[in-house]
Amino acid sequence: MTVLTVPMADAGPADVTRRTRVLRRLRRNPLAVVSFVVLALVAVLALLSPWIAPYSVDQTDFARTFAPPGTPGHVLGTDDLGRDVLSRIMLGARASLQVGILAVATSLVIGVPLGLAAGYFRAWDAVISRFTDLLLAFPFLIMAVGLAAIRGASLGNAAVAIGIAQIPGVIRVVRSDTLRLKSLDFVAAAVVDGASDLWVLAKHILPNATSVILVQATVAIPAAILGEAVLSFLGLGIQPPAPSLGTMLATAQQFAARAPWAAVLPGVVIMGLALAFNVFGDALRDALDPKGDRR
């Protein structure tokens, strides 16, 4: 922050320069560019997969089960029911992204307001802290087990379980950023000016907290993707015959003796997705770091 950019309520030009600086830093980081391109490609493929996948995901071919990768007509081979592996991986990645985004959206919708309240209102802090402790006491898998017992296993319930488990992380970062922003002069100025608490939170604190929320979301999505894979692998997530990378691995474990290669690809795709998000998240955090080019 330079001396000249006074962080007042409508710091328009300063905001613009900050955004261009962050974007410039991202563009100059090759890891950020590569991971962003990978994510963009995957997102496009995932969006279009129902139309561009070579086969329907449910199309079985019992004459050609466990075709190895490289089989004509099935580039990545077929599974135990003769379904095309490439098509199922494409739609499985789509489901992974869906759960990732759904889970993180759940955690943000609940976590951001609670984090703001905990950081801004002293009286709420203790109550919300106990709520956070309570959530933390139920690890995501145990939460998923409980939800599956009560409501049955499904993509939605898996996403909710993962999302609930991610709420404490959101509350923590939003709370600490709110505490920091609250002590700055422009917030005090707004309060003196007679702005209501809600106005200050919505107009001054939340917009300035977006960067930490963005970073938190970027690292929470890969965690959610891994969570979905685990739950589906255990049978607590996406239910067959719907395609999921996790269930593909469960099937592969079952038929490991006949088709050991089937265990490789879905895992590589999960790892690639999570890695791209994590690398981009790291780059984003570095680019947003006001301390500059500390790496």
Place this chain on the structure above:
Amino acid sequence: MARYLLTRAWQSALTLLLSTIVVFFGVRALPGDPALALAGEDRSPEALDAIRRHYGLDQSLPVQFAQYVERMAQGDFGVSIRTGTPVSSMLTTALPVTAELAVLAILLATALGVGAGVLAAVRRGRPAEWLANGLALIGLSVPHFWLGLLAILYLSVATGLFPASGFVPILEDPVDNLHHIVLPAVILGTGLAAIIMRQTRSAMLDSLSSDYVRTAKAKGLRPRAVITQHALRNSLIVVVTVVGLQLGGLISGAVVTEQIFGLPGFGKMTIDAVFQRDYPVIQAVVLLTATAYIVINFLVDLLYSVIDPRIRVTGDPA
């Protein structure tokens, strides 16, 4: 410090009470009549009545809750619907397996994570840092159950170096026990190692640029001594913090790892219970995990204030 610990103790007790309430109502939200769920095979009206009386299901909710807490505190988690054995005795055979797996994984992750983190911080900007950073990112992104699957396929089945599944109690044959549990522990430890590495690296970078390290260097201390005596001391705090924070992830990871390697621990018991709709077992598992989480994190806080003098003085975690 006494005040800080007292506050933490009170907070932990409150969280424990709240989580018990959550589980109590969670059990009531289960589909179907709880008496029916508890009855198992014998579903005659007399049997159901007996169960309702035994579990106080005919009483008011507050009374039921009080009785519930009393039963849980005595370790009476009911009887497994599927096997007919008391849930408490299932737990006594399953928990040591998971505890051993978790302790081994934490030890491995600490050795690996602290080592790589220190290396990355000291060799800043060199290939060693890139390698350590890259491995940590991969460790954060790889699905560990998949690593386990590959390890079984390519290390156990193909080469026979490790058993693919099963377990031997440590008291029966310590060597064979280790042989069975080392691969699962490595798999479970990798994710934790990645997190410890990243935290250690950033803590080391902070302390390496701090005044007290500059002073130590200025008075002519050898670089190795600076690192081990001054900078590294802080990484102990990092490890304790990370293990406390990641305990939930470790429990979740243990469940999956046990499932893949067929270890007869807490995790396998949990997953089996879900698919068999063995509600008394599920309830015990959920309640026990929450209790373990709360108690261990309280202990971590105690340990924390022992290791870090700053907390003892200010009464506030840094």
